[in-house]
Amino acid sequence: MTRNSQESTTGWMMTIPALAVVGTFSLYPALDSFLLSLHRIYLGLPTIGQPYIGLQNYTMLMQDPVAQQAFLVTFGFVLLSTTLEVLLGLSIALVIHETFSGRGWVRAAILIPWAIPTVVASQMWRFIFNDQYGLANLLLFGDQVSNYVPWLASPTWAFLAIVAADVWKTASFAGLLILAGLQVIPDELYDAARLDGATAWQRFRHITLPLIKPALLIALLFRTIDAFRVFDLVFVMTQGGPGDATQVIQFYGYKTLFTEGQMGYGASISIAVFLTLLLLSVLYVRTIGTTLFQREPA
Template sequence: MILPVILVRGLTTLYPVIMTFINSFRDMDVIRGGQGGFIGLQNYIRMLSDDKIATSMEFTIIFTVVSMAFHIILGICLALILNMKFKGKKFLRTIVLIPWAMPMIVAGRAARWGFNGQYGFINDLIGKFIDNFHFDWLVNVDTARIAVILVDLWKDIPYFAILVLAALQYIPGDIYEAAKIDGASSIKAFFSITLPNIMKTVMSISIFFTMWRVTNFELVYAMTSGGPYDGTSVLSYRILIEAFNNLNLGYASAIAVVLFLIMLILSGLNVAGMKKFSD
């Protein structure tokens, strides 16, 4: 009964992947008259001397590593807060998901306005504490990168925290009571009980969140368009530019293959880490 679905899903998944690998060895530069002929590793060799690819690779790594580090740290902290007993807990759990429910393209456009150096609310907010404060956040490469990472954290940490919260609620309360009787402090209980019990869940969801970070281009597209000076361009955004702006499908396919290999490596590291904590 499910075989037809498996076949259709397999074809729609495998065919694009296989064709991407094949096209990465072809000359498919439409603007320059590429006829799709086999050119070997030329697309990959070109990447080695492409400064834009180097910049995109650099920011992709920075964006993924920094964002995931704060997702894990802040996500666990937020989950612990949401797991406490206080009035309005259910209401807080509901409103905390509002940023996650917002489409990324909308969040990116809103952030582009918010970080605007002339009329953005970020400068206006800081200006209430610092007289005559003015800063062009999205003009400087370093601050533009920080802004992109901050918006990404604001957008997805709530969802990460809710998933961690589900794991927290499966930890029996009796364990904490026994630890308290034995004289364990809250910090000791966290590192000895809470963290080991939720770490497998954290590592599992980190795999998916890492993949989303690596392949995310909507935020960059909507917020900075890869600027300034391609400083916030990630590899997935570079694929978009090469394929649809520069009409070089072969080169875009080569970048996609490299991105695929990066995802495999990161997935392997995450799986290895999850097995370690499972043991």
């Protein structure tokens, strides 16, 4: 054996254990979900067996008004929360990119929402929006107790409460990704612009913004993928309610699979989520790819 092929064999031996774990508990289950989605399976009714029914689960899904509502709620949630997160993340990144005394402490403070378990953050925000003991009512209405709003009992407010909690929890993560983009911009560009008399806004508009566009898109991509999978917040804060106002698709899938035991139909929901995410990622990656490519010749 030549040294190179020997090395390559050892290389594979180093890689395979990790790949085997990921394959068994990620790749295989994903493929299996697809197969399950072609069958009718009720965990509660083992006697009916697991008949193959082709794409029937998918036609059922297309006509399921609850699923449609769940997709709609999810898209609304993704759109609103990711937009706010990237905008806020940009402000956070601009702030912590500056040098000032105590910056380490400020950065740590901003990281805290990211590090707090989502379940804890959800309980915190559930309490903040509590109709009687909550901080939101206290801040808005003080001791005018009769004006207190039962936020989580209203469809619109409950939806916005979940968006608020998500933005609070993850804007700092978006900020970190954008910060990484800011850090590679050479200071000379700003110094030259200052000498030419460019205002702060002009420097931001014509230097910072074009150069961090890839970082912004990456933050948007990561946040979109994550927001699409939102579950913990909904489980803790609203259980999908009131009505179906905050029932996001991953929560509906969870209920179908594990509360109702519809393993086949639930699998078709999860595959639909997967395909939607895939489509979104491809769209984003193509946009990121082209912007990176356009920058190359310059």
